[in-house]
Amino acid sequence: MRVVISIGGSVLAPDLDSERVEAHASVVETLAREGCEIGAVVGGGGVARDYIGAARELGANEVQLDQIGIDVTRINARLLIAALGSQVDPKVAHDYEDAGDAIRRGDISVMGGVMPGQTTDAVAAAFAEYVDADLLVYATSVDGVFSADPKSDPDATKFEEMTAGELVNVIADIEMSAGSSAPVDLLAAKLIERAKMRTIVLDGTDPSRIEPAVLRGEHSGTDIIPEGGDEPTYWAQ
Numbered sequence: 001m002r003v004v005i006s007i008g009g010s011v012l013a014p015d016l017d018s019e020r021v022e023a024h025a026s027v028v029e030t031l032a033r034e035g036c037e038i039g040a041v042v043g044g045g046g047v048a049r050d051y052i053g054a055a056r057e058l059g060a061n062e063v064q065l066d067q068i069g070i071d072v073t074r075i076n077a078r079l080l081i082a083a084l085g086s087q088v089d090p091k092v093a094h095d096y097e098d099a100g101d102a103i104r105r106g107d108i109s110v111m112g113g114v115m116p117g118q119t120t121d122a123v124a125a126a127f128a129e130y131v132d133a134d135l136l137v138y139a140t141s142v143d144g145v146f147s148a149d150p151k152s153d154p155d156a157t158k159f160e161e162m163t164a165g166e167l168v169n170v171i172a173d174i175e176m177s178a179g180s181s182a183p184v185d186l187l188a189a190k191l192i193e194r195a196k197m198r199t200i201v202l203d204g205t206d207p208s209r210i211e212p213a214v215l216r217g218e219h220s221g222t223d224i225i226p227e228g229g230d231e232p233t234y235w236a237q
């Protein structure tokens, strides 16, 4: 089974904590030991938002801010690589071809950002499509996709499952600027819809939740059900 896991910066690196990075690496290694081929995509987190905020005050434009964000995602990718064993490609992949080559060689491949105008959510979706992944997992700071932002709307309700088209409609209403927050970005939602990619959005603040979700489909987040895609198959079955 081939899996791409997007580890949001908010869960991997809200601040610099080597134990947290180690815990995420350990889940990736466990899945690899279970026979999964793994691509990981790492976000920018609080450090990226701090840099983006400072540069915005200094007058940088949105593309320049995105470039700063990409640099930080790649630094976070290096942290995850440092915590992974010898089975990881030591290079942060800067494009999908390099990442795909690493996976074909049997390595775990780690990416950060790729280009301005998107977030690592879209990188993960494109990576998953490029390598024909069986599953795409977003480990983020909220346990799934809600009808509205659960941090600001107490009446927001969680979708246990939804189609990729419904995901696009929910996400389309969220503002997009450098450093903005959404469970997945709009481009990612469109790519998931196009690729008919089986996708899970879950709370990754406790990384141990990722393993049962990948191996057995057990999680309390949101399943994005591909319209016209294949029925889910689980590695452990």
Ligand SMILES: Nc1ncnc2c1ncn2[C@@H]1O[C@H](COP(=O)(O)OP(=O)(O)O)[C@@H](O)[C@H]1O
Pocket: 007, 008, 009, 010, 011, 043, 045, 139, 140, 141, 142, 144, 145, 146, 147, 148, 149, 150, 151, 152, 170, 174, 180, 181, 182, 183
């Ligand atoms: N409709 C929604 N459903 C779930 N989360 C939402 C929604 N709208 C906004 N959010 C916000 O999206 C954020 C998830 O993104 P973020 O914290 O940037 O995670 P990551 O680091 O994984 O990209 C949460 O803080 C949540 O409050």
Ligand SMILES: O=c1ccn([C@@H]2O[C@H](COP(=O)(O)OP(=O)(O)O)[C@@H](O)[C@H]2O)c(=O)[nH]1
Pocket: 007, 008, 009, 010, 042, 043, 044, 045, 046, 048, 065, 066, 067, 068, 069, 070, 073, 112, 113, 114, 115, 116, 117, 118, 119, 120, 121, 123, 177, 178, 179, 180, 181
């Ligand atoms: O391919 C990419 C990936 C990231 N970013 C920028 O880097 C920031 C941090 O990345 P991301 O939002 O994925 O991090 P997270 O929300 O997971 O902390 C984004 O807001 C964008 O400004 C970008 O421009 N292109």
